[in-house]
Amino acid sequence: MSKEITDKIYTAFDEMSQRSTRPRRLIAERLIQLANSGHDFTTDDLWQELRSLDPKIGRATVFRSIEKLVDKGLLDRIEFADGTHHYRVCGGTHHHHLTCTQCHRVVEVDLCLPTEQLNAIGNQTHFKIEGHSLSLFGRCETCRS
Structure with missing residues (x-):
């Protein structure tokens, strides 16, 4: 994934809040890893992964961050025929x-x-x-x- 996507993710997190907290950095870093691998994810799976790094990370923090990144066009919400959905960092095109x-x-x-x-x-x-x-x-x- 390009440096441009990495920069956009960090910029989006900077715009969301004045504070650069550990949870926000962890979310951004994991999303960049997912972007580089091309894998999609659920918010719940992401939250569980991040809890292994920081047990105090809030579910609401992860979910709100994901929704804001979808609103900014940095994440795509992928719908499945069974009604479930995943998210993916696609690059904005x-x-x-x-x-x-x-x-x-x-x-x-x-x-x-x-x-x-x-x-x-x-x-x-x-x-x-x-x-x-x-x-x-x-x-x-x-x-x-």
Whole structure:
């Protein structure tokens, strides 16, 4: 993952609070590791991991931090067909995800609806579309064999 993503994560944490606390540093460092590995995570799994490093880290601190990073566009919330979700540091470029309904493998997809189609939907429904999310589900090659 690029130095740019690392800088954006640290900057986002600086903007969230004037204080650089140990919990915030631990969260930022772990997210950078996850970004470098390309792995997705649940907030609960992240909290449990961080508790092994700092037993006093609050669940609410972790959950609030993750939601703020999603709001800033630094984390993507990945929805699965079964209603669960994970998070992933993706890098901020517009894309969508394809998820396996069996093993929960996640693949980034550089595919989008054409602007004309989004405009037509907006005109038909009398909405001004401000953004969109496309969720694709299926079974990966490994799970099909």
